[in-house]
Each structure stands twice: as C-alpha cells, then as structure tokens.
Amino acid sequence: MPLVFTHEADRRLRRLVIGVVLSAALGLAGLYYYGPPEYTRVGYAPKQPVPFSHEQHTGRLGISCLYCHTGVEESSVAKIPPTQTCMNCHQTIKPDSPQLAVVRESFASGKPVPWVRVHQVPDYVFFDHSAHVRRGVGCVSCHGKVNEMPVVVHEKPLSMGWCLDCHRQPEACLRPPSEATNFAWQPPAGRSNSDYGRLLKDQSRIHPPEQCSGCHR
Amino acid sequence: MRWVLLGIATAAAIVVVQMGPRGAVSDRRPLMFITDMDFQPRYNPQAATPFFADGRTMRTPPAGTIPFGGADYDSDAGSPRQNPDFLKSDDAYYRGKAGTAWLARNALPVDIALLRRGQERYNIHCAPCHGATGAGNGVMTQYGMLGVASITDELHTLMPDGQFFDVISNGKGRMMPYAPQVKVRDRWAIIAYIRALMRSQSTTLGDVPEDQRGNLNP
Numbered sequence: 001m002p003l004v005f006t007h008e009a010d011r012r013l014r015r016l017v018i019g020v021v022l023s024a025a026l027g028l029a030g031l032y033y034y035g036p037p038e039y040t041r042v043g044y045a046p047k048q049p050v051p052f053s054h055e056q057h058t059g060r061l062g063i064s065c066l067y068c069h070t071g072v073e074e075s076s077v078a079k080i081p082p083t084q085t086c087m088n089c090h091q092t093i094k095p096d097s098p099q100l101a102v103v104r105e106s107f108a109s110g111k112p113v114p115w116v117r118v119h120q121v122p123d124y125v126f127f128d129h130s131a132h133v134r135r136g137v138g139c140v141s142c143h144g145k146v147n148e149m150p151v152v153v154h155e156k157p158l159s160m161g162w163c164l165d166c167h168r169q170p171e172a173c174l175r176p177p178s179e180a181t182n183f184a185w186q187p188p189a190g191r192s193n194s195d196y197g198r199l200l201k202d203q204s205r206i207h208p209p210e211q212c213s214g215c216h217r
Numbered sequence: 218m219r220w221v222l223l224g225i226a227t228a229a230a231i232v233v234v235q236m237g238p239r240g241a242v243s244d245r246r247p248l249m250f251i252t253d254m255d256f257q258p259r260y261n262p263q264a265a266t267p268f269f270a271d272g273r274t275m276r277t278p279p280a281g282t283i284p285f286g287g288a289d290y291d292s293d294a295g296s297p298r299q300n301p302d303f304l305k306s307d308d309a310y311y312r313g314k315a316g317t318a319w320l321a322r323n324a325l326p327v328d329i330a331l332l333r334r335g336q337e338r339y340n341i342h343c344a345p346c347h348g349a350t351g352a353g354n355g356v357m358t359q360y361g362m363l364g365v366a367s368i369t370d371e372l373h374t375l376m377p378d379g380q381f382f383d384v385i386s387n388g389k390g391r392m393m394p395y396a397p398q399v400k401v402r403d404r405w406a407i408i409a410y411i412r413a414l415m416r417s418q419s420t421t422l423g424d425v426p427e428d429q430r431g432n433l434n435p
C-alpha cells in the first residue's frame with residue numbers, strides 16, 4: 001500500500017500537535033500561577049503624581065492616619081484627603097519644593113491631584129471601612145505596615161478567600177478600636193493575639209458575616 | 218522538533234522574566250485575566266468620569282441649596298441622621314456666636330466623654346503643630362512650621378470658646394481652616410480639651426488627689 005502522507009507531513013503533524021499541547025499546558029500553568037485573585041494586585045506599587053511618603057508622614061512625624069483619612073471611622077471609604085489637607089502644612093513647610101508642584105497647582109486650580117488607586121476591591125464587593133475600624137480591625141491588618149512604606153505597596157491579597165479567613169476567625173485581627181491606627185500595637189503582656197482577640201470578640205459581640213449578602217448585594 | 222521546543226521555551230522564559238515571581242513589587246498595572254464584573258459602569262466615591270465638566274463623580278450641591286429632608290451632613294453618608302437644625306440657624310453651635318459677641322463657654326455640655334473625644338481629636342488634628350500640651354512645640358515646628366501659637370498661654374486663656382471655634386473652623390494666620398477635617402461636634406470637644414490643657418499648665422501638687430501622687434513622674 002502506498003503511503004498516503006509523506007514522512008515529512010507526518011513529522012509536521014507531530015510537531016504541530018506537540019507544540020499546541022505544550023503551549024496550552026504552559027499557558028494554563030501560567031494562568032494558574034499568576035491568575036488567582038490572591039495575587040492579582042499584590043505587589044502593585046504605582047508611581048504617584050506626587051512622591052508622597054507614608055513612611056515620612058506617619059512613620060517619622062507620627063501624624064495619625066485619621067489626620068488625612070477622615071472618613072475611615074464613619075463612612076465606607078477612608079477618603080483620599082482634599083488638597084487643602086496637604087496645604088495645611090505645605091504652604092509653610094517646603095513651600096517651593098518642585099516635588100510639590102502638582103499639589104500647589106491643584107490647590108490653585110481646584111482640580112484634584114490625580115492619585116493612582118492602589119487598594120481596590122471589585123465593584124461587587126461592598127466593603128465598609130467604618131464597620132471594620134470601629135470594631136477593632138487595625139489599618140495594618142489589610143494595608144500592611146504603611147508607616148514603613150515610602151511608596152505604598154499592595155501587600156495583602158484582599159481576595160475573597162483572604163477576607164473569609166478573618167471573617168471565620170476574627171480573633172487574630174482584633175484589637176481595641178482605639179488602637180486601630182496604631183501600627184505598633186501589641187496585645188497586653190502575657191496574652192497572645194488570638195487569646196486577647198477572643199476576649200474582645202465576646203465583649204463587643206462580634207460575629208462577622210459569612211453569608212454572601214454580608215459583602216455582596 | 219528542536220525548533221518548536223526552543224520556541225516555546227523562549228516564549229515561556231520571556232513571560233517569566235517579564236512578570237517575575239507572583240506578588241513581586243512592581244509599578245505596572247495589575248494584569249487581570251478574567252475581570253468578571255470587577256469594573257461596573259457606575260460612579261464610585263472619589264472616582265473620575267468624563268461625563269461632568271470637572272471630571273469628578275462626586276457632585277457638590279449648587280450654592281444656596283440645603284439638603285432635602287434635613288439630612289445631617291455630619292452624619293454617615295450611608296445612613297444619614299435627621300438634623301432638625303438643617304438650616305444651621307443655631308449661631309452658638311455652628312458659628313460660636315452669641316449675638317455679635319463670641320460665645321463665652323462651650324456650646325455643648327462638658328462631660329468626661331466629650332473631654333476624651335476632644336483629647337483623641339486634639340492629638341490627631343492639633344498636636345502635630347501645637348504639641349501634645351498646647352505649648353506650640355509640635356513636631357511640625359522642627360520642620361519649619363512658623364508662627365504656631367502656644368494655645369495655653371495667658372492670651373488664649375482669656376479667649377472666649379466661640380473664638381476658638383472660629384479659628385478652628387476658618388483658620389487664622391498661617392493656620393488653614395479645619396472645617397473640612399474636623400466636624401462641628403468634634404471642634405467643641407477639642408475646645409473643651411484645650412481648656413483642660415490650660416488648667417493642667419497651672420496646677421500645683423495640691424490639685425492632685427493624695428492617693429494619686431505616687432503615680433507622678435517628676
């Protein structure tokens with residue numbers, strides 16, 4: 001019987017099949033490695049229009065988070081401060097710094113500084129800052145040690161699985177609400193974080209929602 | 218065959234070198250493979266939109282309008298309380314005025330809860346410049362902040378509470394208005410705490426209860 005396909009055609013077909021299968025496998029592996037929500041935004045540290053350093057302002061100067069993020073205790077959003085908050089100090093301190101040109105321009109024109117958003121949950125998640133901060137989840141639990149970040153880095157996953165870890169066992173993330181903005185807070189001597197957290201949880205009757213409608217509407 | 222494998226390996230290597238390990242610090246926008254409904258066509262707080270001329274999603278009420286139904290601007294935007302005085306006609310509470318003169322005493326009844334609230338808010342908003350004791354030596358003065366008043370000196374001791382309220386709300390000299398940052402109730406709480414600071418600057422050992430004297434740090 002004569003050959004229907006030449007040896008060359010046979011080789012090409014084999015190459016094609018192996019190539020396609022291998023590419024698909026590697027592609028899938030890549031998707032599984034880079035794709036999951038736990039890693040989508042982690043490590044994101046965008047360049048901001050103004051090189052504002054949280055390390056300088058809250059770490060070294062000791063300005064409270066609440067000086068600028070005034071909404072965090074009473075509203076769902078922490079609030080990016082208005083330019084006037086910057087000018088409270090910077091009309092006197094470093095008033096001519098070229099790094100602050102964008103801030104001065106914004107203050108003069110009334111147009112907002114185009115800050116780049118770092119931490120973001122999907123639009124179908126209705127996260128409320130006040131609900132967490134007022135019950136004693138510290139800033140550091142979700143945002144990391146911002147007081148040591150010259151450039152803010154998205155440090156925690158902020159994925160649903162990660163949220164649920166804490167919603168199921170809130171003990172480890174709880175502290176007295178008055179210490180919410182304190183990055184250096186430690187539980188009282190001789191008590192572990194979860195041990196003390198359990199006390200706070202019982203005291204304030206904290207039962208974080210685990211049903212879908214807790215965060216999704 | 219060799220070329221096919223080499224091609225695939227090169228492509229994979231380029232991707233890995235470009236992306237780095239997952240979670241590596243980078244200023245690149247996060248890659249999203251499946252966006253589902255992460256980004257919905259809606260207005261988020263403090264977001265941008267091309268629809269309005271000023272490019273903001275958040276609107277300010279036109280000048281001269283008042284919130285319908287009298288919702289209180291000071292309360293949570295999500296669950297507004299009703300404010301019976303939504304016209305803010307109470308001169309004493311909203312402007313620190315008694316007729317044409319300054320209100321002499323705090324517009325709120327001063328109790329320990331108000332003082333504690335005032336202490337907390339003072340340390341957040343005032344202490345960076347005025348210092349924890351009000352002596353005008355806050356951390357910002359080391360960085361070139363000029364003309365910070367010592368708010369516990371004699372001049373300020375004689376200042377009526379209403380005038381403090383006015384300075385916090387509208388600023389004075391190099392001090393910017395703090396009305397956008399500090400709510401009306403908190404301003405009164407801060408003023409109550411400032412009075413406590415003044416008192417603390419002119420105390421003697423006799424003012425300390427006897428059983429507490431052991432706790433003093435010389």
